[in-house]
Amino acid sequence: GAGVSQSPSNKVTEKGKDVELRCDPISGHTALYWYRQSLGQGLEFLIYFQGNSAPDKSGLPSDRFSAERTGGSVSTLTIQRTQQEDSAVYLCASSLLGGAKNSPLHFGNGTRLTVT
């Protein structure tokens, strides 16, 4: 079956512009995660959706970042007024049950965002 799909794979934008990053999770997976991977910084948690529960937004670095998940499936991460420090690879992952105990995360290949 299809894995987690992210688009675009690469995005170059000018400082101050808004960008939208898309994630199509594996069908039937109830949990969806966004992480940010910066060079030398490891994976930084951004936001987590689990079913119909309120999302865990505790990792969003500023109010310029927001995300939504429509119909329990596709998710969009939006960054407004992009800054150069937003340049990173944005990874989406989905999980069948969430909770991570026995339900591994399946990652997409990421969107590489470059802010010039």
Add this chain to the structure above:
Amino acid sequence: GNSVTQMEGPVTLSEEAFLTINCTYTATGYPSLFWYVQYPGEGLQLLLKATKADDKGSNKGFEATYRKETTSFHLEKGSVQVSDSAVYFCALPDSGNTGKLIFGQGTTLQVKP
């Protein structure tokens, strides 16, 4: 919340050498522990996991044992191959059953022929 620390890289080895990548954790209770691998140009994928103390996870010749006495989950492989060149991440769930997975900084492994 829970946290994980792994050895800094990069690690450079010759083919067939023995590999150890250290990972230690701080956690409430005894959460499951994971190793993920990221091959060049790809997303992360689960390499192995252990769900309770003294469990040994294994896959593709890699092993890691859940040691609660030393709060460690070191990754080992007896004989690495060039194809093992990748970034390896140790991970565990955050406390409170939030569903959030906490990752280490990642360790880059380069295997030379």
